[in-house]
Amino acid sequence: SNFCKLIPKIELHAHLNGSLNEDILKQLGCDETSISEYQKLTEILNKTSRNLDECFHLFPIAHNATKTKEKLYMATKSVIKDFKKDNTIYLELRTTPRSEEDMSKEEYIETVVKCINDCKSKYKILVKLILSINRRQDDNNAEESLKIIIKMKEKYPDIIKGIDLSGDPKVGTFNENLFEKARIAGLKTSIHCAEVKNNEEVKKILDFGPDRLGHAVCLHPAYEGSQENWDLYLQKKIPIECCLTSNVICGTVERYEEHHIQELINLRLPFSICTDDKGVFRTNSSKEYEHVMKHFKISPTDLYQFNYNSVEQSFASDEEKKRLIHVLNKVLYLFL
Ligand code: 5GP
Numbered sequence: 001s002n003f004c005k006l007i008p009k010i011e012l013h014a015h016l017n018g019s020l021n022e023d024i025l026k027q028l029g030c031d032e033t034s035i036s037e038y039q040k041l042t043e044i045l046n047k048t049s050r051n052l053d054e055c056f057h058l059f060p061i062a063h064n065a066t067k068t069k070e071k072l073y074m075a076t077k078s079v080i081k082d083f084k085k086d087n088t089i090y091l092e093l094r095t096t097p098r099s100e101e102d103m104s105k106e107e108y109i110e111t112v113v114k115c116i117n118d119c120k121s122k123y124k125i126l127v128k129l130i131l132s133i134n135r136r137q138d139d140n141n142a143e144e145s146l147k148i149i150i151k152m153k154e155k156y157p158d159i160i161k162g163i164d165l166s167g168d169p170k171v172g173t174f175n176e177n178l179f180e181k182a183r184i185a186g187l188k189t190s191i192h193c194a195e196v197k198n199n200e201e202v203k204k205i206l207d208f209g210p211d212r213l214g215h216a217v218c219l220h221p222a223y224e225g226s227q228e229n230w231d232l233y234l235q236k237k238i239p240i241e242c243c244l245t246s247n248v249i250c251g252t253v254e255r256y257e258e259h260h261i262q263e264l265i266n267l268r269l270p271f272s273i274c275t276d277d278k279g280v281f282r283t284n285s286s287k288e289y290e291h292v293m294k295h296f297k298i299s300p301t302d303l304y305q306f307n308y309n310s311v312e313q314s315f316a317s318d319e320e321k322k323r324l325i326h327v328l329n330k331v332l333y334l335f336l
Contacts, residue, residue: 003300004289007335008089008327010310011274011285013190013214013241015132015166016079016095016112017062018277024078025279028065037061041249042282052195055250056168058280068102069111076115084123086284090324092315094130094164094190097145105145109152113159126324128315130162130190135172142178150185161315162188166214169195176208188315190241194218195252199225206232212313216240217252220260237269239313243276244291245283256295265296272310301336304328 020028022035037058066072076093083091095112097105109131116127131149133142146163153160163182165174169192179189192214194202202219206229213219221227242261247253253260264271273288275281292298292306311324 003335004286004293004303006087007289007304007307008087008331009285009289010090010272010307010314010324011083011088012092012212012272012310012314013243013274013276014079014083014091014093015277016076016093017059017066018280019079019082019093019275020062020065020075020279021078021082022279024075025062025065028071028075030061030065034061038280038282041280051251052169055246055280062279063098067100069107072103072108072111073115076112077119080116080119080123080125080127082278083285084125086286088285089125089327090311090314090316091125091127092130092161093127094132094162094166096132096134096166097148105148106152109148109160113152113156116159126316126320127159128161129156129159130164130188130315131160132164132166133178134167135165135169136167137172139175139178142175146178146182149187150182153185153187160187162190162211164190164192164214166192169198174201174205174208176204179208179210188212190214194226194229195250197223197226199229202226202229203232206236206238209236210238211315212239212241214241215243215247215252217247217260220263234267234269239270239272240264241274242271243274244288244295245281246276249281256291259295261292262296265298270309270313271306272313273306304332304336 025035066075097108099105133145149163183189189210190212191205191210193205193216195215195217197218219226219229219233221230244256244259248256273292275283275285275288278284293303307328311321
């Protein structure tokens with residue numbers, strides 16, 4: 001509906017390379033056949049369920065298109081513009097620093113930060129950066145990334161806010177020592193959690209107590225053996241970043257109506273509505289808000305309230321949160 005399109009939105013979970021739309025992929029030199037893989041993935045939505053592996057094999061398409069500083073810069077700019085166009089007023093973008101022929105991990109971060117800074121005055125959208133560790137990175141490589149991330153955070157404290165653990169959930173494991181170091185260095189933590197059933201790892205993540213959890217699909221007691229983790233989660237009430245379309249397409253949730261966001265709404269637990277990879281899953285924030293309204297019969301007033309909650313859960317400074325709340329308040333009367 002128009003309502004979801006027009007209201008100011010808050011995005012807390014968007015992977016940079018997964019967010020590239022078809023136009024920018026073409027501009028970056030990506031061939032049509034690769035791009036049409038995205039289409040195939042979404043065409044089957046609600047017909048047959050896909051699996052995570054099929055989704056994960058699409059990320060290299062975007063990675064191949066962002067191998068130089070120039071292209072990475074263009075890609076970042078396009079994603080910020082897309083979110084702005086969809087009336088997002090606050091965006092937490094996350095990305096995994098890669099070293100490529102043309103750039104080191106440090107230069108990768110510098111490029112994204114430069115783009116965020118350049119867009120600041122032009123697009124009137126507040127953008128923050130979360131840097132990701134990929135689950136495939138071995139301990140040494142992850143430590144190397146962390147050192148660079150901490151160094152960059154000290155250089156750009158207003159932009160770099162947090163660290164994330166993402167990548168194929170069937171590979172690697174959560175290393176609490178690494179994320180403890182990140183926390184001590186002042187980074188906020190957002191951890192992809194329970195995308196597949198892995199009670200042992202989920203317990204480790206909950207014990208660590210990140211600032212936010214990504215997805216948290218298999219945390220619900222409906223999943224065998226997860227009651228203890230669910231109880232722990234209920235004590236901690238860690239905000240969950242919900243990405244409905246992503247979960248349905250990847251097949252971790254069968255249908256929108258069955259998404260665990262329903263339980264979070266019922267129990268008044270903290271969550272945010274997010275896109276995950278708006279390019280790969282051909283979605284955007286408005287569509288995700290619409291899915292929540294439609295499938296869970298949410299009123300405009302309640303949906304708007306979810307937005308305020310997202311501001312609270314964000315990694316913005318207190319001053320910035322106040323300003324965001326002010327923007328939400330200012331236009332509230334137009335919508336409700
Ligand atoms: P990038 O970090 O390269 O900017 O964005 C793409 C990367 O984000 C993927 O290669 C993958 O590591 C991570 N990612 C994107 N979507 C998901 C998801 O749904 N689950 C997990 N675990 N990782 C994801």
